[in-house]
Amino acid sequence: GAVVSQHPSWVICKSGTSVKIECRSLDFQATTMFWYRQFPKQSLMLMATSNEGSKATYEQGVEKDKFLINHASLTLSTLTVTSAHPEDSSFYICSARDLRTGNYGYTFGSGTRLTVV
Amino acid sequence: QKEVEQDPGPLSVPEGAIVSLNCTYSNSAFQYFMWYRQYSRKGPELLMYTYSSGNKEDGRFTAQVDKSSKYISLFIRDSQPSDSATYLCAVLQGAQKLVFGQGTRLTINP
Numbered sequence: 001g002a003v004v005s006q007h008p009s010w011v012i013c014k015s016g017t018s019v020k021i022e023c024r025s026l027d028f029q030a031t032t033m034f035w036y037r038q039f040p041k042q043s044l045m046l047m048a049t050s051n052e053g054s055k056a057t058y059e060q061g062v063e064k065d066k067f068l069i070n071h072a073s074l075t076l077s078t079l080t081v082t083s084a085h086p087e088d089s090s091f092y093i094c095s096a097r098d099l100r101t102g103n104y105g106y107t108f109g110s111g112t113r114l115t116v117v
Numbered sequence: 118q119k120e121v122e123q124d125p126g127p128l129s130v131p132e133g134a135i136v137s138l139n140c141t142y143s144n145s146a147f148q149y150f151m152w153y154r155q156y157s158r159k160g161p162e163l164l165m166y167t168y169s170s171g172n173k174e175d176g177r178f179t180a181q182v183d184k185s186s187k188y189i190s191l192f193i194r195d196s197q198p199s200d201s202a203t204y205l206c207a208v209l210q211g212a213q214k215l216v217f218g219q220g221t222r223l224t225i226n227p
Contacts, residue, residue, distance in 0.1 A: 006160070032213060041125065043205065043217045044161070093160050097213060104151060106215060108160035 002028050002098040006109025013084055013116055021079045021112045023094030029074035030096035035067075038091040038111075050077040084116045118143050123206055123218030132227050136193040140206035140218045143187065149209035150182050152191045154202045155220065161205055165191065196225045 003026040013019050023033055031052045036044040048069050049057045056069035066088075068080040077096075081088055092112045098105035123140045130136055138152075148169055153161035165180035167173045173180045181190040189206050206218040 004160075034215075041220075041222070043123075043219045044215075046214060046216075049213070091158075095160075095215075104149065104163065104166040106151075106163070108153075108162065110160045111158065113158065 002096070002101070002105065002107040004094065004096050004107045004109045006094050006112055008112060009110060010113040011115070013114070015085055015116055016083055018080055018082045019084055019114060021081075021092055021094070021114075023077045023079070023096065023109050025075045025096040025098070025107075028096075028098045028100065030077075030098065031074060032097050033071060033077040034095040034097075034106075035069060035077075035079050036093045036095065038093060040091075044093060047079075081114065084114070086116045089114055089116045120144060120210070120216045121206060121208055121218040123221055125219045125221060127222040127224060129224045129226060130196060132196060132198060132225055134196050134225075136191075136196050136200070136223060136225075138191040138193075138204050138206075138221050138223070140189040141187055142189065142208055144208075144210070145184065145187065147208040147210065150180070150189050151207045151209075151215070152178075152180055152189075153205045153207060153217075155205060156202050164204070198225045198227050201225050 005024045007022045033050040035047045050069045050071040052071045058064045071077040094109045152165045154164045155161040170184040177194045179192040201224045203220045205220040207215045
């Protein structure tokens, strides 16, 4: 089946620095990828939809200048958390849609736990 | 009102029990429904999916949608300790946006 690789799985950074998270579709091409944020014991909240070759679409309330998304190829999307602060500490998960499997073809990465100290 | 509501639990049952997990949703236009399983510190994995109303069975798992009451259910028969995880219901909103319930944390006790 479809595989999505997310890297790194965990990262600790100092307040004020930037962190980049990569999301790759390994065996399929993904024109659209999704970035979610999940706080402890809470659900996944969609942050933005990443479109290959064009600008990402951000959900209401998500700062696009803080969470930079780049989707430069059909298999890679990146999320950069800029000037990170402790309140950005969270579990970030990406998802890619495999159109070969229709409306259910959403495969998730294993997530990145970000801790800002 | 949230688009998808799910009791977060936690839910703890003995091994072998039948587990019933449920969600309600607000928009009658939703047509695609999914259940994901998420282990601790991992991404969700698709468990079951259904289109419109009806039942779907896969081994020990049964997904059920009742569109008249806007109710989604997942049943697990002969539950195993390895089924211990968080279960998230999701609906497809529009062409590509998934909206998730809060997730129910399930523990199966040996």
